[in-house]
Amino acid sequence: MPACCEEDHPVVFATEVEAQREIADNQLIRIQQFLDGQRDFDDAITTDEFVLPVDVLLDGSITVESGRVYGKQQ
Numbered sequence: 001m002p003a004c005c006e007e008d009h010p011v012v013f014a015t016e017v018e019a020q021r022e023i024a025d026n027q028l029i030r031i032q033q034f035l036d037g038q039r040d041f042d043d044a045i046t047t048d049e050f051v052l053p054v055d056v057l058l059d060g061s062i063t064v065e066s067g068r069v070y071g072k073q074q
Contacts, residue, residue: 003054003062009070010054010062023049 002019003010013019027047034044055063062070 001054001056002051003064004049004051010052010064012054012056012062016051019051023047023051 001012001014002016003012004019004023011019011022013022026049030039030044030047033039034041052064057063064070
């Protein structure tokens with residue numbers, strides 16, 4: 001399953017395109033904040049979000065390719 005990282009944990013999406021659209025939407029918000037004078041340019045165009053493949057286990061925890069395991073999300 002695809003996910004994008006937000007803050008300190010992955011957010012799981014049904015498809016890769018859905019995850020990519022979430023990142024694009026967040027980027028558009030940041031650019032609009034720049035246009036509104038709420039962010040500087042470099043901050044608005046820089047993102048640390050990315051799509052990565054994950055496995056969701058039966059208990060709801062998430063594992064990523066590196067082997068890191070995230071606990072069940074509430």
